[in-house]
Amino acid sequence: MSKEDIKAAIAARLRAAREAAGLSQGQVARELDLHRPTVSEIEAGRRSVSAEELAEFARLYGVETWWLSCSDPEDKASVDMARYQLAARQLSKMKPADFNRLMDLLSTFRTQGNER
Amino acid sequence: MIDKGKTVQHALTTALKIRQKAKVRLTDALCIYDLAEANGIAEVRFIDIPSLEEFYWKDSRMIIVSSLRPAGRQAYNCAHGFGHHVFSHGTCIAGVPSDETGARKFDPNEFLVDCFAGFLMMPSSTVSHGFTARGWQPRDCTPLQVYTVAAWLGVGYSTLIQHLRDVLKFISRTHAETLFKAKPKQLRARLVGREASENVVVVDPHWTGRPVDIEVGDLILLTPGMTFRGDCLELVEERTDGTILRGVAPGANGQLACAETEWGAFVRVSRRGYIGRNRFRHLEDPDHVSD
Numbered sequence: 001m002s003k004e005d006i007k008a009a010i011a012a013r014l015r016a017a018r019e020a021a022g023l024s025q026g027q028v029a030r031e032l033d034l035h036r037p038t039v040s041e042i043e044a045g046r047r048s049v050s051a052e053e054l055a056e057f058a059r060l061y062g063v064e065t066w067w068l069s070c071s072d073p074e075d076k077a078s079v080d081m082a083r084y085q086l087a088a089r090q091l092s093k094m095k096p097a098d099f100n101r102l103m104d105l106l107s108t109f110r111t112q113g114n115e116r
Numbered sequence: 117m118i119d120k121g122k123t124v125q126h127a128l129t130t131a132l133k134i135r136q137k138a139k140v141r142l143t144d145a146l147c148i149y150d151l152a153e154a155n156g157i158a159e160v161r162f163i164d165i166p167s168l169e170e171f172y173w174k175d176s177r178m179i180i181v182s183s184l185r186p187a188g189r190q191a192y193n194c195a196h197g198f199g200h201h202v203f204s205h206g207t208c209i210a211g212v213p214s215d216e217t218g219a220r221k222f223d224p225n226e227f228l229v230d231c232f233a234g235f236l237m238m239p240s241s242t243v244s245h246g247f248t249a250r251g252w253q254p255r256d257c258t259p260l261q262v263y264t265v266a267a268w269l270g271v272g273y274s275t276l277i278q279h280l281r282d283v284l285k286f287i288s289r290t291h292a293e294t295l296f297k298a299k300p301k302q303l304r305a306r307l308v309g310r311e312a313s314e315n316v317v318v319v320d321p322h323w324t325g326r327p328v329d330i331e332v333g334d335l336i337l338l339t340p341g342m343t344f345r346g347d348c349l350e351l352v353e354e355r356t357d358g359t360i361l362r363g364v365a366p367g368a369n370g371q372l373a374c375a376e377t378e379w380g381a382f383v384r385v386s387r388r389g390y391i392g393r394n395r396f397r398h399l400e401d402p403d404h405v406s407d
Contacts, residue, residue, distance in 0.1 A: 019391070019392075020161075020163070020391065020392065021392050021393050021396060022162070022387070022390060022391055022392010022393055022396045022397065022399075023392065023396055023399070024401050024402070024403035024404070025403060026401060026402035026403035027396070027399055027400075027401055027402065027403070029402075030402065036402075062159060062161075062393055094165075094167045094168055094209065095166070095167040098165045098166060098167045098168060101165055102163070102165055102168060102171065102180070102209075105163060105180075106173065109161075109176065109178065110176075
């Protein structure tokens, strides 16, 4: 991926994580003491994000920093275990598309040890 | 073969211990989301997945509730997920039974947490108080009375009728059938004098224990003699039998008061069909645009 592609991918994840956290751009700006246009510029991929800012966004949104930065680790044991357990026992309770969406969301959320 | 009686007793005593630990009086309703997050659940989240009811993720101590259900059912689903946490069950998912699978098979853990959720949100003393404090008796309650008490408890209309009939044995089967015939939609229309697709919550000076939680667009029917303030609310209509308010913006700054009895309650308003982290549900939103 080119630098621009990575920037766009990070921007898309930042937007998705914000929406999944239930926050508007204005609320994020208030919470992180940023100017509102800064948040929209970042989400449009027109402004780079520092590592510190990414960590702040991750904390606010309750997601993993590695997910926001598009650097998925090889070991996602807890999510994979949950996926395995549920798929084995309970897949019939949900529609497959809904189940996959739930699992995708889970893989972004912060696990207990990383919370706060 | 499990002893259902023992399971029910276990669910009841555990629910009452949790309420006691959280200092929730037996005469008070509770906010299940706040209670869960204050008692071992790291986070409650709302997401819009159609065939999901609720998901408890043990490793992360997280409960995920489908935002596509009515408010009362969302709360009950959260209590159900909290039950899995309290009883140290593994990661569990509750989906909407599909046409193919039909009703759920009996599962002892599911039975236990169902009982627990019911007793946590609707213990006998709390339900009883909900009626008697308002001068009503559960045994001959009317649909509007059940509707009012259910909203205060934070559960659905049908859920409370079932609980009154099957668990608490406060009402007969015949009485329950009569109550089931009245639909919440009709009751809302009777309360506000027109067809109402939005939720309507009756608030009187017996509303104790938890804030009045509504979504933008929902209505509050305040009984006479009460006042309100807060940017998240607007006046819709003043009538002889009360005041109708509407939630207009996310926020937790709504206040209701009754000067005569020194009663007061907070109102928290969330976005319609809120998706997100519970902790941000009632955060004021500078981007919010009123309809």
